[in-house]
Amino acid sequence: MPVALARPITLTAAERKRLKKMAYGHKTEYRLRMRTHIVLHAARGRSNARIARETGLHLDTVRLWRSRFAEHGLPGLSDRERSGRPPVFTALQVAEVKALACHLPAETATPLSRWSCPELAREVVARAIAGSVSASTVRRWLKDDVLKPWQHRSWIFIRDPDFRTKASRIMDLYARAWDGVSLREDEYVISADEKTSIQARCRCHPTLAPGQARAMRVNHTYERGGALAYLAAYDVHRAKVFGRCEPTTGINPFMNLVTQVMSQEPYASAERVFWIVDNGSSHRGQKAIDRLTRAFPNAVMVHTPVHASWTNQVEIFFSIVQRKVVSPNDFTDLNQVRDRLRSFEDRYNATAQPFQWKFTTSDLDNLLARLDRHTADHQEESSVAKAA
Missing domain, CATH: 1.10.10 (Arc Repressor Mutant, subunit A)
Structure with missing residues (x-):
């Protein structure tokens, strides 16, 4: 019987370049690498038997991929789609x-x-x-469907009835405006708060530096060296931090922070200095506003909405302090904690840029609208469930 001749293979310059890259590429999977070698040998006019001997492949394998390339080109070297096992579940x-x-x-x-x-x-x-x-x-x-029911996130509904008014004032201050009027050059915005109970935990064994294929190791057991409060005032537009350590929080420690900032320039002679604070006991309500105004007539206290400390930019700075200074908390005593915080303030003020605050009053309105829709849908579902 006559022997079937091998399919002739002719390559374009682009195909030859692509095949060589696949044949000798380090990331090419083995089966695709062998298929490209078959085609490259065939393009040199070699017989299927010779290609099988030189590559160590079966003659039928050489004949199959030579024919596939002759019929379909480069796409023919990929595996065809298979039906696979019938589905077990509907x-x-x-x-x-x-x-x-x-x-x-x-x-x-x-x-x-x-x-x-x-x-x-x-x-x-x-x-x-x-x-x-x-x-x-x-x-x-x-x-x-990216469903992970084993995970959870906490959240809270807006409880402050004046949330829109209070939050929009803060958004405007971040955009350098107050009551619809742009702030002057000698008007400043300060974001202030307290980070409570920073502990000095002296580890019972020294912390080990990271090494090759090894994370930093911190001993689990420790001795308590006390705790302190870290108060910070952050100039929103100048990216400058003023901090101090106190034994505890309270009205007097907070006023000490205010005095520290307001007694130096440019705040002492400023037209107005807006102090954005949350509703903590150190600076809550009208009494705190009056206390601040009596001490510094050019200071204006602005409260965030209840349970909305995320609108206060100093919280971002505190998160940086937690990650870069406090954790994993290995201090011999409180003096080391104080020294580390002061040194970090100097380091931060030397290179810091203002936070890129992108949440505007328009975003605030969109958020409130979404919450209103969510509340209405929830109430409707509750009514249907009760009726059923």
């Missing part, structure tokens, strides 16, 4: 599992606070949704 079963994951366990009388994949798998079998299912299968289904 689309309805998958949807029911996802729906179950989107309900709190308490709603189904299950004594759990949150679902985990093994617990969901057991509940699916208990509810006869499926005869059996593994936790990894449930995890794969949830991953398709």
Whole structure:
């Protein structure tokens, strides 16, 4: 019988360049690398038998990929789509599992606070949704819709009835405006608060520096060296921090911070200095406003809404202090804590830039509108549930 001739292979310059890159690339998977070698040998006019001997592949394998390339070009070197094993679970079963994951366990009388994949798998079998299912299968289904019922985030509804008014004043100050009028050059905005109970924890064994394939190691046991409060005033537009350490928080420590700032220029001779503070006991209510005005007539106290300290930019600075100065908290005594905080202030003031605050009054209105819609939907669902 006549022997079938091998398919002739002719490569363009672009194809040859691409095939060589695939054949000798370090990241090319092995099977694709061997297929490209077959094509490159075939392009040199070699027979299938010779290619099989030189590559160590079976003759049928050489014949297959030579023919695939001759018919389809470069795309022919990829594996064809396969039907795979028939699905074990129906689309309805998958949807029911996802729906179950989107309900709190308490709603189904299950004594759990949150679902985990093994617990969901057991509940699916208990509810006869499926005869059996593994936790990894449930995890794969949830991953398709980015569902992670084992995670949780805390949140709080707006409780301050004057939230819009108070928050918008602060947003305007960040944008250098007050009562619709732009601030003058000799008017400043200070964001102030206290970081309470910074402890001095003296570890019972020295902290070990990080090494190759090893994180920094901090001994778990420690001796308490006391605690202090760190008060800070942050100039929003100049990115300058004024801080002080006190034994505790209170009216007097806060007024000490105010005096520290207001007794130096440019704040002492400024037209107005706006002090943004939260509703902590050290500076709460009208009494705190009057106290500040009596001490410094050019100071204006502006309170954040209740439970809305996130509108106060000094909280961002405190988060930096927590990450870069306090954690993992290995101090011999409180003096070391004070020295570290003072040194960090100098370091921060030397290079800091104002925070890029992007939350505006328009964003505030959008947030309140979303919350109103959410509240209305929740009330409607509650009414339907009661009626049922």
